[in-house]
Every structure is written in C-alpha cells, then in structure tokens.
Amino acid sequence: MIRVLFFAGLREQLGCDRLEAEAADITSIAELRGKLAQKGSNWQSALANEQLQVALNQQLSSMDASLRDGDEVAFFPPVTGG
Structure with a gap:
C-alpha cells in the first residue's frame, strides 16, 4: 500500500x-x-494545478518519481509568501 497525505488547501x-x-x-x-x-471532479480540479508540490517519504520530489509498496506520498499546494 501507498500512504497518501493531503495538506493545507488540498x-x-x-x-x-x-x-x-x-x-x-x-x-x-x-x-x-x-x-x-x-x-x-473536485479531485480532478484539486490535483490539476501544475504548481502542486509533492513529497516522497518526507523529501520533496518530482511527479515522475517511482513508487514502491510502503511509500508515503504527500501532496500540498504551492507555498505562498507574504
């Protein structure tokens, strides 16, 4: 199984x-x-953002990273500053 986490606005x-x-x-x-x-449709809309950030096993990653059983993937929106 792959554990998938969603943060912030997602x-x-x-x-x-x-x-x-x-x-x-x-x-x-x-x-x-x-x-x-x-x-x-809400999943499609939420995940369509090209600026979406992702972490694989708590390390920033790219969308083309390979997955294995037991991995953890976290999706979060782009960080904005103020």
Missing part, C-alpha cells in the same frame, strides 16, 4: 487528509495523481 478542497492506494498498479507519483483525479 485537504479542505478534498475533504480528506489521507488515504491508502494499492501499490500494485501504480508505478509513479504522476500515475498516482492521475488515478486520484479519477475519483471525481
């Missing part, structure tokens, strides 16, 4: 802070993102 937009995804049919973060977007 968590509110999705109404979900975490879920688990079956690792057997997901090979990359981009693929995971695509599968999650299929859950409905």
Whole structure:
C-alpha cells in the first residue's frame, strides 16, 4: 500500500487528509495523481494545478518519481509568501 497525505488547501478542497492506494498498479507519483483525479471532479480540479508540490517519504520530489509498496506520498499546494 501507498500512504497518501493531503495538506493545507488540498485537504479542505478534498475533504480528506489521507488515504491508502494499492501499490500494485501504480508505478509513479504522476500515475498516482492521475488515478486520484479519477475519483471525481473536485479531485480532478484539486490535483490539476501544475504548481502542486509533492513529497516522497518526507523529501520533496518530482511527479515522475517511482513508487514502491510502503511509500508515503504527500501532496500540498504551492507555498505562498507574504
């Protein structure tokens, strides 16, 4: 299983802070993102942002990073300053 976490505005937009995804049919973060977007229009909208940030096992990562069973993926919106 892949543990998936959502932070900040994504968590509110999705109404979900975490879920688990079956690792057997997901090979990359981009693929995971695509599968999650299929859950409905609010998921598609939330995950469509090209500036979306992602961490793999608590390290910033790119969408093309490979996934393995037991990995943790965290999605969060771009950081804004003020």
